[in-house]
Amino acid sequence: MNAEATFVNAAGFSSLFAFWIFAIASAFQSRLRALGAAGVHLLIFCFVCISLSLLVRALGADRFPVANLYESLLFFSWGLLLAFVLLRNQISTLYLGCLTALSVSLVFLYASWLPPGLQEVRPLMPALVSFWRVIHVPPLIVSYAFFLISGLVAILNFWSARRRLTAICCLMALTLCVVSVFLGTLKLASAQSINLLFWFGLTVSLVAITLFFHMETKSPPVATELCEVTDAVCQKSITIAFPLLTFGIITGAFWANHAWGAYWTWDPKESMSLATWLSYAAYLHLRARDDCRTDSLSLCAFLGLLLTILTYLGFTFLGLGGLHTYGNLA
Amino acid sequence: MKLSKSSSVSGYIGSCLSSVRLTLVLIAILVVLSIVGACVPQISQGESRLLSDYSSNQSLSIVQALGFTDVFGSWPFLLCIAGLFVNLIACTIARMPERIRRRLNQDDHLASSQVAKLRQSVSFGLPCRTTGVLEYLHGYMEARGYKVSIRGNSAVFRKGKAGWLAAPLTHLGLVVLLLGVMISMLFSYSGVLYLKEGDIECISGSLEQKGPLAHVPELSVKLLSTKSESYAGGEPKQWFSTLAIANTAKQLFSGSLSVNSPLTFDGIDFCQSDWKIAAIAFSVNSRYVKVPLSDMPHGRMGVLRLSDDLALICAYAGGPHIRVYLKEQGATHPRFLANLAPGQKISNFPISILYEKELPQSGIKFKSDPGLWVTYTALLFFFLGSILVAVPDLKIWAAVDPGEGDASQCWLGFSGVKSARIMRDHLRRIEQAMKSQFYEDKPERGVVMSNER
Secondary structure (H helix, E strand, O other), X not given: OOHHHXXXXXXXXXXXXXXXXXXXXXXXXXXXXXHHHHHHHHHHHHHHHHHHHHHHHHXXXXXXXXXXXXXXXXXXXXXXXXXXXXXXXXXXXXXXHHHHHHHHHHHHHHHHHOOHHHHOOOOOOHHHOOOHHHHHHHHHHHHHHHHHHHHHHHHHHHHHOOOHHHHHHHHHHHHHHHHHHHHHHHOOOOHHHHHHHHHHHHHHHHHHHHHHHHHOOOOOOOOOHHHHHHHHHHHXXXXXXXXXXXXXXXXXXXXXXXXXXXXXXXXXXXHHHHHHHHHHHHHHHHHHOOOOOHHHHHHHHHHHHHHHHHHHHHHHHOOOOOOOOOOOOO | OHHHHHHHHHHHHHHHHOOHHHHHHHHHHHHHHHHHHHHOOOHHHOHHHHHHHOOOHHHHHHHXXXXXXXXXXXXXXXXXXXXXXXXXXXXXXXXXXXXXXXXXXXXXXXXXXXXXXXXXXXXXXXOOOHHHHHHHHHHHHHHOOOEEEEEOOEEEEEEOHHHHHHHHHHHHHHHHHHHHHHHHHHHOEEXXXXXXXXXXXXXXXXXXXXXXXXXXXXOEEEEEEEEEEEOOOOOEEEEEEEEEEEOOOOEEEEEEEEOOEOEEEOOEEEEEEEEEEEEEEEEEOOEEEEEEOEEEOOEEEEEEEEEOOEEEEEEEOXXXXXXXXXXXXXXXXXXEEEEEOOOOEEOOOOOOEEEEEEEEEEEEEEEEOOOHHHHHHHHHXXXXXXXXXXXXXXXXXXXXXXXXXXXXXXXEEEXXXXXXXXXXXXXXXXXXXXXXXHOOOOOOOEEEEEOOO
């Protein structure tokens, strides 16, 4: 087994162990604080392992390792762990650790399911042979990782604010979208069924919005301490990710003009990145309104997460095409 | 009476136009339209994409009738952009003068009655003289990175003052972006040249888009040479072209370009956007013929009719070889003849066929856009603005009024909305710290007031 595979496996297993440790520690919060600390150390070990695996891959490939889906997923999990390292002092570490470890484990599971051909180091196509790749891609992937954390924390915010139905619908919508991306990547179902599943997921998110505005507003949200903490983490996460997304979109425009002679072509992925950017701009505007409640902000962050998933993976695997389908298995 | 009614109506319209609520509604509509535009194939992606995505002409015509195939050029999208622009201008007019005035007047000390009227304020009594309270506040706030200014019985504490520029810079970026796009729409032109080696084409004859005020020079482009570089496994690595640019009289310029390395001449950018083997050259019975190739699912294919009942089919899937088949009339499948490299010949056949060479075609995109640097400046503003979103813009006012004996009444407050939650926490912490400092074990006597506007 080569060094890169060893580091990746070590990172995958440590994230899985960390998830169980955090889950058990969350169930017995006050009594098992030491267990939570062990989980933190495991996640930091996982972070080091992913960093080393990326380094080994970069040295082996003689280029920055963000050129295909597998590499971008490795980098995405690195971004998730970076988010955990930067945000963990702001929240009950157990919850954030639990969410991060679960997300990283799922990302590793997804990456390990990719065909071996896609996990190998492949030569770059002419359009990707550019210094712009190193400038444009990493900030975007790291921003997606921070947005994922903010979205998950937003669901936690609903739960802690006793908006249980909204939280369950959001979780269902997220699960459906993620499952459809999994199925679409591995081509386990027809393109039509996968599309239907994804759009059904988005419909469930509309149900969550309806519940939020009509049924659950009859009783005012409960402002627990966890609510305030999750809101603060969500804000910090988006505040970090938003400039990264902006930078990624701008450098993408520079690169497109350099390579194709047009900085904006309304390619599906470009359009979706605009929609994602606008949704987080809406979050920031909403935040500027002092009368806005934390649960309204959480709803905005959650919808932003769905758009982020659609931007990052949706377009490649829902068959919507465009110029950015570098990770497509076809 | 009439005047007051009309002024109240205009005030209402003004407050609607400059409201954050309108911004949110417009952004929400733009998000929905962008999703539709991203998911439904657009006319800008080419008609072939539209036709391939819709199985029937009927469904395509329904989608077209709904305006879903040109979302980004449709009136709802453009109306939203215009609305956002108006909203932005209205916000700037309504709020910017006040913000600039406050910025210019950094040491705008407020009396306790004015602090009490701020967006959020807190008041509490302390068993200490005003000088002692202000001294403590000075040390406490300075230790937390605040810049302190004390005048008389009032004080101003500031931190992260660059943060206030976040919204103005981002909004300025949007205005400059619209300006840049407008210049591009009026003055830019672009097109694609598909050239084989030795081909000459005029820029003005290959335009895809031209602004109403654009001046297109009479230039011709000649492809001097083109080549493809491949990895060891045969995957394409890079495409190169060498161009000569001339006007009607003489050659003006020549240079090379490749993917991600454009060539610029006289404000016109030439980009290597495409490269493919367009045709195969054969010698059939010593006669030179070109067989154009067409795109197929797994490569490219060309057909050469040799006689009434015989056709030669060549298939190209990258690499140095082509596969040659013979199709006889009446036969269900073509017969595979050979894998040929350039210079190789099929000799066991009545007609002599020599594979001469492949004929590459280079796709060169050209563009002249005087608005590009304005757009880039706008993007820079966006980026700076988005970074400054993370920088809190904190300004706290304090006023201490002398009370009875050694007691005093302290007022703390802030205005602004960007960091309202952070500021509320700060006020709470400052209040707690002061009470624990001055009261020791005495009971607390604080009053919190909120003046939400």
